Amino acid sequence: MSQSTTHSSITINELRKSYSKPKHGEQAYAVDGISFEVPKGQFVTLLGPSGCGKTTTLRCIAGLEQPDEGQIIMAGQTVFDGANKTQIRPEDRPIAMVPQSYGIWPHMTVLDNAAFPLRHGRHRKGQQNIKQRTLDMLDQVGLAPYADRWSTQLSGGQQQRLALARALLSEPEVLLLDEPLSNLDAKLRAKLRLELRAFQEQFGVTSVYVTHDQAEALALSDLVVVMNQGRIEQIDRPERLYQQPKSAFVADFIGSANLIPVHQTSTVSDGLVAQTDIGTFLCAGEGQATGASGQGGNVCIRPENVEVSATTVSRHNGAQHNEMQGRVIGAEFLGDRLELVIDVEGTKLTASTPAVLAVRPGDDVSIRVSPVNARYLAS
Ligand SMILES: Nc1ncnc2c1ncn2[C@@H]1O[C@H](COP(=O)(O)OP(=O)(O)OP(=O)(O)O)[C@@H](O)[C@H]1O
Ligand SMILES: [Mg+2]
Structure with a gap:
């Protein structure tokens, strides 16, 4: 079992999660005993085919799912431990999540959407200059001119940037992103993934990103965790995954072989x-x-x-x-x-x-x- 170190923002040990009760003594796990570390400040991607357990893993990290077994340690704090039933609530974890649908509220303006975590989030007490800080962040993602618009009046790419701005404003220790670019056309995806990486580096926020798109994973990540049927096939830097795949599954999934x-x-x-x-x-x-x-x-x-x-x-x-x-x-x-x-x-x-x-x-x-x-x- 690996121990959490000061260099690591998240440590996951032997995590297991099933959605169904065991049948005939057999348990089908959506996540089947995975362990990996997310180093502080790095961009780590969970990559694998549909149904391999990426979203389940991310939701376990966020605290939106209760795993069956294992441990999740985040910034030195144990947020889940199957042995003693520790399960810290999502709102008490140092995270922000950008879900696949962006989670933007249609009945609010762009500014109110972005300011939401400052007004209502984990650190809401003692927040000052909320409007100015929000406008500054909207400026950084190129949305300042749209601050007073209804959020439904934004394009897909703009909504994606709004979701990111809102997540970053809560100053999370860890940013969790579940296929945030999947609703966009190919050109916009390529453009936004560059922007996303630039923001991540600028803010130095540790990020866990989920995708089934290998090109996206290779382009964005410091480290890629390749998953298959609830298990980890390989954890490596993008170029090593391509040059030194450890299994036929990885060789075939990353590029062509x-x-x-x-x-x-x-x-x-x-x-x-x-x-x-x-x-x-x-x-x-x-x-x-x-x-x-x-x-x-x-x-x-x-x-x-x-x-x-x-x-x-x-x-x-x-x-x-x-x-x-x-x-x-x-x-x-x-x-x-x-x-x-x-x-x-x-x-x-x-x-x-x-x-x-x-x-x-x-x-x-x-x-x-x-x-x-x-x-x-x-x-
Ligand atoms: N709420 C649920 N109830 C029952 N089974 C579920 C639930 N959510 C996911 N599963 C099952 O768990 C497995 C892993 O699902 P998960 O959503 O984690 O996959 P994924 O890797 O995110 O796939 P995708 O790329 O399609 O989003 C799948 O077999 C799925 O059918
Ligand atoms: Mg998913």
Whole structure:
């Protein structure tokens, strides 16, 4: 069990939550024994497919759900402990939450919406200059000219900024955001996610963000917690998640990946050799787990790491590790890149190559994958 440290704003230990009573002795957990830390001042994202338990985790942190087991420690204070039934009320936790629907009240002006936590929140006593402080914050998010409008007269993006301004005004220790950009169009999402990150850095507020959009998670986060069926698959920095996924699930969920089933592995001095239907791969990337010989698993190769060249002579397959012959069966021009689907002895590989490569469907090609870009994943 990990202990809360002064560097960590939230510590979650072995958290479990189910919504249903056990049936036939079996308990289905929406959140199934997860542990992670949110370092102070950092932006941490819970990422995973629909139904994997992201919102449930966030609501447990907020105190809106009562977990079954585990501990939640926030800024040094235990706000939930399953062992002694501690459950601090949401309004007594040092948090502000931006729900998916923004939670903006239609019957109030922009200013009144934003000022709400100062007037009615945890620290309402002794608040001074509420109007001025609220106007200053609205100014920071570009909404000062709209202060006296009804909040229903704002666009989706403006409502999102209002929800953020209101959350920040309560000066939370932790900001909780549940898919706050999901109702917006793609362009506005991309713009607002940059703004969101800039605000978060400016205010230095520890943030837990929920999304099922991997691009959003990679762009925004210091740390990403990848969830699958109530459990944690991997916790890592965005670039490491992409470059060093620990499982086929993570490799497939983050970006796109060729996953080639492995029959047998053996350890060699400079990495691991994996036998597949389409040949053998030497896997020697950074952080590549090596160990005893075994069976099963996948070789993971990112499309941009499949090196393709046009061939005129046919070579024998499997002559060398990481080299093979194939035939192009699909080619899609994407402006700067060419996305190829290549058939290698019945296995389809996707390759993302420079657009200048002159190949067409039906062409025979040679494929090479550098050992540092071939990654063996046991699970
Ligand atoms: N109030 C509830 N009552 C019963 N089951 C629930 C309730 N809320 C969530 N669940 C179930 O718990 C599991 C996790 O749900 P949760 O809302 O945490 O998923 P999520 O990762 O946020 O998904 P999404 O990306 O679709 O929002 C799902 O199987 C869901 O059906
Ligand atoms: Mg959700």
